[in-house]
Amino acid sequence: MVNHMKRSICAMLMLCISVFTLSACSLGEGTADESQSIAEMFAQMDEDISPIEPASSGEYNSKENAARPCDFTFEGDTYIKVNSNVMFDQIFGRGNYTLEELYSVIDKNKSIPKEYKDFFKKYFKELTDYYPDLELRVFAYNLKDVEMQFISEYDIHQNGGENVYAMYDYENNVIMLRDTLDYQNEYWDLISLRHEIAHMRNYFQIEKGEYKYTYRFYVFCGEEGSVGATVDEVLTVMFSTDPYYEEYINAGIENMGYPLATNELRVIVDAIDYSPADSVSHNMYLLEDRMNDVMGDKLDSHIIMKTFDRQQRENINQEIQQNDPEYEALFDYIACIYMTKYVNESMSYAEIMDRCEVLKDKLLTGVHNPEYVYTDVVDSAFSKYCEEHGITD
Numbered sequence: 012m013v014n015h016m017k018r019s020i021c022a023m024l025m026l027c028i029s030v031f032t033l034s035a036c037s038l039g040e041g042t043a044d045e046s047q048s049i050a051e052m053f054a055q056m057d058e059d060i061s062p063i064e065p066a067s068s069g070e071y072n073s074k075e076n077a078a079r080p081c082d083f084t085f086e087g088d089t090y091i092k093v094n095s096n097v098m099f100d101q102i103f104g105r106g107n108y109t110l111e112e113l114y115s116v117i118d119k120n121k122s123i124p125k126e127y128k129d130f131f132k133k134y135f136k137e138l139t140d141y142y143p144d145l146e147l148r149v150f151a152y153n154l155k156d157v158e159m160q161f162i163s164e165y166d167i168h169q170n171g172g173e174n175v176y177a178m179y180d181y182e183n184n185v186i187m188l189r190d191t192l193d194y195q196n197e198y199w200d201l202i203s204l205r206h207e208i209a210h211m212r213n214y215f216q217i218e219k220g221e222y223k224y225t226y227r228f229y230v231f232c233g234e235e236g237s238v239g240a241t242v243d244e245v246l247t248v249m250f251s252t253d254p255y256y257e258e259y260i261n262a263g264i265e266n267m268g269y270p271l272a273t274n275e276l277r278v279i280v281d282a283i284d285y286s287p288a289d290s291v292s293h294n295m296y297l298l299e300d301r302m303n304d305v306m307g308d309k310l311d312s313h314i315i316m317k318t319f320d321r322q323q324r325e326n327i328n329q330e331i332q333q334n335d336p337e338y339e340a341l342f343d344y345i346a347c348i349y350m351t352k353y354v355n356e357s358m359s360y361a362e363i364m365d366r367c368e369v370l371k372d373k374l375l376t377g378v379h380n381p382e383y384v385y386t387d388v389v390d391s392a393f394s395k396y397c398e399e400h401g402i403t404d
């Protein structure tokens with residue numbers, strides 16, 4: 012949660028979770044051979060949907076014999092979980108949108124007030140300037156009939172909870188904002204408006220013929236329940252603030268939403284060269300695969316995803332503890348993944364310890380409860396690296 016009182020921004024996740032609990036996740040159960048057979052099954056489907064190449068090749072499924080599902084997963088006979096935008100050509104029957112086409116979609120939506128139409132257009136121009144080749148089809152799909160509601164602070168709290176500032180309801184495609192919203196003068200209003208619009212980037216449910224396609228970033232994994240919701244939320248923060256990062260920092264804003272988790276994930280995605288824009292065109296399997304590619308056997312990234320969810324939940328409920336072994340493992344993982352990019356054996360002890368300080372500063376930026384940033388674990392990870400590589404003071 013955001014630590015400013017009444018300054019939190021939140022996705023309305025609670026409203027949409029129940030819809031998906033019936034879908035099971037095949038994470039870790041599939042094989043490359045199964046991907047092939049799924050592709051063959053897919054080729055036999057509706058005539059208006061052309062077959063696609065087996066998804067086991069290509070950038071997304073980068074590991075040979077990777078256990079993760081590729082571009083789509085059958086869950087039941089007619090329910091298809093879409094994992095990447097490779098499927099979008101078939102589902103939307105067209106390529107990516109141009110900005111002008113997106114502007115036209117915005118203009119036609121009567122629920123978006125005139126002033127906000129201009130805001131939306133400017134925002135998408137800035138996003139596409141910052142993220143080249145941004146996938147816009149899911150945005151366009153949701154922008155077509157997104158409903159904007161301006162309601163009282165009381166009603167926001169009634170719907171979302173005490174510390175919620177604004178909301179996006181995935182299931183009903185509704186953005187809920189305060190009726191006092193003043194994005195031209197209040198930075199937090201501006202940040203939250205951009206944030207809620209960004210939530211439209213990676214969710215849809217589309218029925219086509221007898222098939223129902225669902226696309227979303229996080230996944231449901233049987234008895235595990237949902238996994239990755241926190242990372243999705245934090246990527247929404249990053250996706251919507253990165254283009255304006257310097258501007259916000261210069262305005263004195265270090266907390267851009269969920270700073271504890273956001274700082275942690277910023278370090279991870281920087282270390283593995285993952286862009287928040289990747290969360291528009293692929294669900295979390297891509298991020299997990301990239302993390303595992305860099306970290307090898309260190310710790311499966313799926314466990315990190317689940318730890319993020321637990322940390323966020325406990326932080327919001329004020330149940331988070333110090334000296335928790337799982338959070339120690341998380342901070343050790345973060346320190347190690349950071350070192351894969353910024354530390355090497357040719358560096359001196361002092362240079363490496365400088366990097367350690369930089370990392371701790373990154374993790375503490377804007378955090379109001381620094382005792383939950385395990386800086387001692389980060390110190391230990393760096394010391395261990397130096398010991399293992401014979402680098403001494």
Ligand SMILES: [Zn+2]
Pocket residue numbers: 020021022023206210244247
């Ligand atoms: Zn949100």
